[in-house]
Amino acid sequence: MKSQKKLSFIEEARRNQIMTCAIEIISSRGYAQASLAQIAKEAGISKGVISYHFSSKDDLIEQIVSDLYESGSTFMTPYLAAQTTALGWINTYIEKNVLFMKSHRKHVIAVTEIIFHARDEEGKPRHFRNIDTDATINVLVKMLHRGTMEGDFREFTDFSARVLAATIRSAIDGLSFQLAASLDLDLDAYAKELVTIFQMAARKV
Amino acid sequence: MKSQKKLSFIEEARRNQIMTCAIEIISSRGYAQASLAQIAKEAGISKGVISYHFSSKDDLIEQIVSDLYESGSTFMTPYLAAQTTALGWINTYIEKNVLFMKSHRKHVIAVTEIIFHARDEEGKPRHFRNIDTDATINVLVKMLHRGTMEGDFREFTDFSARVLAATIRSAIDGLSFQLAASLDLDLDAYAKELVTIFQMAARKV
Amino acid sequence: MKSQKKLSFIEEARRNQIMTCAIEIISSRGYAQASLAQIAKEAGISKGVISYHFSSKDDLIEQIVSDLYESGSTFMTPYLAAQTTALGWINTYIEKNVLFMKSHRKHVIAVTEIIFHARDEEGKPRHFRNIDTDATINVLVKMLHRGTMEGDFREFTDFSARVLAATIRSAIDGLSFQLAASLDLDLDAYAKELVTIFQMAARKV
Amino acid sequence: MKSQKKLSFIEEARRNQIMTCAIEIISSRGYAQASLAQIAKEAGISKGVISYHFSSKDDLIEQIVSDLYESGSTFMTPYLAAQTTALGWINTYIEKNVLFMKSHRKHVIAVTEIIFHARDEEGKPRHFRNIDTDATINVLVKMLHRGTMEGDFREFTDFSARVLAATIRSAIDGLSFQLAASLDLDLDAYAKELVTIFQMAARKV
DNA sequence: CATGAATGAGCATTCATTCAT
DNA sequence: AATGAATGAATGCTCATTCAT
Numbered sequence: 123m124k125s126q127k128k129l130s131f132i133e134e135a136r137r138n139q140i141m142t143c144a145i146e147i148i149s150s151r152g153y154a155q156a157s158l159a160q161i162a163k164e165a166g167i168s169k170g171v172i173s174y175h176f177s178s179k180d181d182l183i184e185q186i187v188s189d190l191y192e193s194g195s196t197f198m199t200p201y202l203a204a205q206t207t208a209l210g211w212i213n214t215y216i217e218k219n220v221l222f223m224k225s226h227r228k229h230v231i232a233v234t235e236i237i238f239h240a241r242d243e244e245g246k247p248r249h250f251r252n253i254d255t256d257a258t259i260n261v262l263v264k265m266l267h268r269g270t271m272e273g274d275f276r277e278f279t280d281f282s283a284r285v286l287a288a289t290i291r292s293a294i295d296g297l298s299f300q301l302a303a304s305l306d307l308d309l310d311a312y313a314k315e316l317v318t319i320f321q322m323a324a325r326k327v
Numbered sequence: 328m329k330s331q332k333k334l335s336f337i338e339e340a341r342r343n344q345i346m347t348c349a350i351e352i353i354s355s356r357g358y359a360q361a362s363l364a365q366i367a368k369e370a371g372i373s374k375g376v377i378s379y380h381f382s383s384k385d386d387l388i389e390q391i392v393s394d395l396y397e398s399g400s401t402f403m404t405p406y407l408a409a410q411t412t413a414l415g416w417i418n419t420y421i422e423k424n425v426l427f428m429k430s431h432r433k434h435v436i437a438v439t440e441i442i443f444h445a446r447d448e449e450g451k452p453r454h455f456r457n458i459d460t461d462a463t464i465n466v467l468v469k470m471l472h473r474g475t476m477e478g479d480f481r482e483f484t485d486f487s488a489r490v491l492a493a494t495i496r497s498a499i500d501g502l503s504f505q506l507a508a509s510l511d512l513d514l515d516a517y518a519k520e521l522v523t524i525f526q527m528a529a530r531k532v
Numbered sequence: 533m534k535s536q537k538k539l540s541f542i543e544e545a546r547r548n549q550i551m552t553c554a555i556e557i558i559s560s561r562g563y564a565q566a567s568l569a570q571i572a573k574e575a576g577i578s579k580g581v582i583s584y585h586f587s588s589k590d591d592l593i594e595q596i597v598s599d600l601y602e603s604g605s606t607f608m609t610p611y612l613a614a615q616t617t618a619l620g621w622i623n624t625y626i627e628k629n630v631l632f633m634k635s636h637r638k639h640v641i642a643v644t645e646i647i648f649h650a651r652d653e654e655g656k657p658r659h660f661r662n663i664d665t666d667a668t669i670n671v672l673v674k675m676l677h678r679g680t681m682e683g684d685f686r687e688f689t690d691f692s693a694r695v696l697a698a699t700i701r702s703a704i705d706g707l708s709f710q711l712a713a714s715l716d717l718d719l720d721a722y723a724k725e726l727v728t729i730f731q732m733a734a735r736k737v
Numbered sequence: 738m739k740s741q742k743k744l745s746f747i748e749e750a751r752r753n754q755i756m757t758c759a760i761e762i763i764s765s766r767g768y769a770q771a772s773l774a775q776i777a778k779e780a781g782i783s784k785g786v787i788s789y790h791f792s793s794k795d796d797l798i799e800q801i802v803s804d805l806y807e808s809g810s811t812f813m814t815p816y817l818a819a820q821t822t823a824l825g826w827i828n829t830y831i832e833k834n835v836l837f838m839k840s841h842r843k844h845v846i847a848v849t850e851i852i853f854h855a856r857d858e859e860g861k862p863r864h865f866r867n868i869d870t871d872a873t874i875n876v877l878v879k880m881l882h883r884g885t886m887e888g889d890f891r892e893f894t895d896f897s898a899r900v901l902a903a904t905i906r907s908a909i910d911g912l913s914f915q916l917a918a919s920l921d922l923d924l925d926a927y928a929k930e931l932v933t934i935f936q937m938a939a940r941k942v
Numbered sequence: 943c944a945t946g947a948a949t950g951a952g953c954a955t956t957c958a959t960t961c962a963t
Numbered sequence: 964a965a966t967g968a969a970t971g972a973a974t975g976c977t978c979a980t981t982c983a984t
Contacts, residue, residue, distance in 0.1 A: 169976085286520070307458065579971085691923075710865065746944080784946090785980095
């Protein structure tokens with residue numbers, strides 16, 4: 123038991139080291155530069171180690187993505203669950219998304235890079251948001267309609283709600299790209315501005 | 328501002344053919360699929376022809392980008408020049424940007440793909456918007472401040488204007504990604520919604 | 533037309549050169565040694581050239597196999613077509629098979645190597661002779677039965693004919709392996725001995 | 738002739754387990770699939786264990802071969818020793834070889850695979866039969882000549898005896914390849930047919 | 943005895959680019 | 964003006980082997 127735990131600890135440490143190095147390269151130099159050779163060089167190990175700890179490069183990349191989703195969910199969920207109104211939910215959603223970016227800067231940049239590069243075998247984008255089907259947009263749409271019923275938001279058609287939801291997501295996704303280009307962004311202030319912008323854009327007139 | 332007038336008719340035609348094929352591949356199958364071999368195959372020519380007409384692959388890619396910027400500018404300028412208020416200018420900017428996407432769908436998708444892939448020698452993103460220096464954002468910021476003076480917009484600090492400007496650009500850039508995923512988007516309606524959203528977000532309370 | 537023919541000639545020459553080098557390596561050092569790097573080294577070219585002329589390593593290997601089948605068929609067919617009895621046909625089949633090995637020594641050794649190494653994705657042998665379904669065995673079985681009717685061969689059950697047919701093929705296949713180990717085999721004499729052996733094994737008592 | 742008596746019971750068991758798993762993989766999926774990783778996985782142990790018990794992969798492979806030779810010899814010797822004539826000896830040799838295959842099916846298939854893949858450092862085949870030097874062929878040649886003296890076989894030159902001996906071996910070796918492709922072969926009947934074939938091929942006219 | 947971890951060489955393949963014709 | 968041919972570096976991946984624990 124003790125030996126297993128220790129070995130598992132080493133394995134876990136290596137996996138984290140490799141993932142951290144991959145994130146470092148992807149966030150600073152882009153997805154295309156993140157070859158196994160570059161990642162291994164950054165980590166000071168041989169290429170084979172990566173293959174030993176991850177079944178494939180895709181596996182490594184997927185781990186980086188799902189790791190972020192997991193910590194994002196863990197971070198966001200309590201805040202969102204505490205909200206009692208749609209207005210509060212959306213404001214919190216925007217604000218906490220941005221603040222999460224602040225604490226996971228490189229990881230978020232890396233995952234954004236990954237998502238915008240991931241293609242299926244035919245070259246079709248794997249993760250681009252389809253305004254009619256994207257899960258995140260659907261949740262935002264539902265909240266916008268709820269906000270209308272609660273008297274905080276203006277009337278929305280399904281389409282107008284979807285466009286606003288997509289615009290909120292674009293603002294957050296776009297911020298991730300800005301992060302890769304701007305090192306000294308004040309994200310607390312940025313979050314407040316975004317909350318203001320979308321609160322005004324959605325509110326009852 | 329053509330760089331060289333010496334291009335013969337045939338040469339010009341070949342360049343356009345190659346660029347069109349590259350745009351077709353990049354927009355439909357993604358940047359990674361756009362190898363010279365694939366582009367040549369699509370065009371029904373040999374790889375050498377591309378090298379003959381473009382000094383490098385980067386040169387071809389840059390031409391595709393600057394071509395779009397040129398036609399975008401040609402399309403947008405008269406509409407924007409006709410505006411007498413900042414409010415009108417920004418509404419027009421948003422609306423006509425979206426309509427331009429409608430008429431240059433594949434080219435816009437391709438350039439968006441390129442922009443999010445292009446890196447300099449060190450791996451730094453070549454085109455990501457820096458909120459403090461990006462030319463487009465600067466123009467929007469100027470217009471937002473003018474709108475305040477004209478009594479149509481709320482008060483903005485430099486930072487709050489920059490965040491709103493960046494959000495407008497993110498909405499438009501993000502729409503380009505959606506275009507690659509959603510075939511049947513009603514762009515006229517989408518433009519109107521975006522105009523409404525940002526008019527509300529900027530207006531004087 | 534002339535230019536096409538000339539270029540096609542160069543291409544043909546390179547393909548033959550590559551195939552010849554691959555045959556040389558496979559026949560002398562075995563299938564496992566025949567990496568693209570080794571073949572390219574033997575040919576004094578870069579690995580890329582092979583990929584340029586063959587769509588894949590499998591393609592190159594398949595060409596080597598089908599080339600031999602084609603020349604084998606071209607060589608054998610007239611002799612076999614000239615035979616009027618089953619006895620003559622089988623004697624000729626054995627004799628000419630061995631003589632063909634004499635003139636295509638390395639190629640035959642290489643293809644035997646290839647055939648005995650080729651596996652499908654699950655590792656199942658692709659070309660091992662199934663006594664009940666192998667096409668070559670089926671032809672020999674038919675001839676054995678015909679020879680019985682013509683009064684030259686003893687009576688065969690289907691099974692006993694199949695075992696004899698398989699034994700004839702094993703003798704020829706096995707000779708190919710011997711060729712890889714024995715440089716100075718007298719194949720004309722060997723052919724005569726095999727003819728004698730199987731004539732005695734099949735004849736009417 | 739065991740080389741080392743020091744092997745503990747556990748060590749012996751482990752070696753057998755590893756060899757059995759290697760035989761299973763080689764016989765069912767081919768030599769190329771038999772990486773140490775696959776063998777270790779099949780055995781449910783780590784790769785290191787194999788290296789611990791065998792000095793190298795080649796050592797493991799050689800053990801599988803010599804193990805089969807040893808049990809083959811143990812099985813065959815009493816039957817052959819009981820024969821008083823060359824005719825009886827050769828018939829028994831063929832029949833018992835085939836029956837041994839029946840009882841050691843996978844092991845025989847695996848060893849046949851190994852023999853046709855094993856090469857020395859220079860790539861020369863390690864086990865292909867040289868008609869002039871192969872020990873098994875030499876024994877059969879001696880028996881054929883004895884059979885002539887005993888009045889059962891026709892006259893043989895050294896060469897004609899060697900070809901017949903090689904053909905007998907090819908028939909048996911070839912049967913092993915068939916075993917890998919045909920699951921339901923009646924080996925008792927097959928043995929009888931082979932005895933008939935070679936008795937007829939060798940007999941006095 | 944056994945393991946997990948790591949290595950480094952080798953694999954087939956793809957790529958942008960160059961060049962003689 | 965255009966091409967086919969060739970290059971050499973880089974890619975993700977697998978492998979037998981080694982070694983500290």
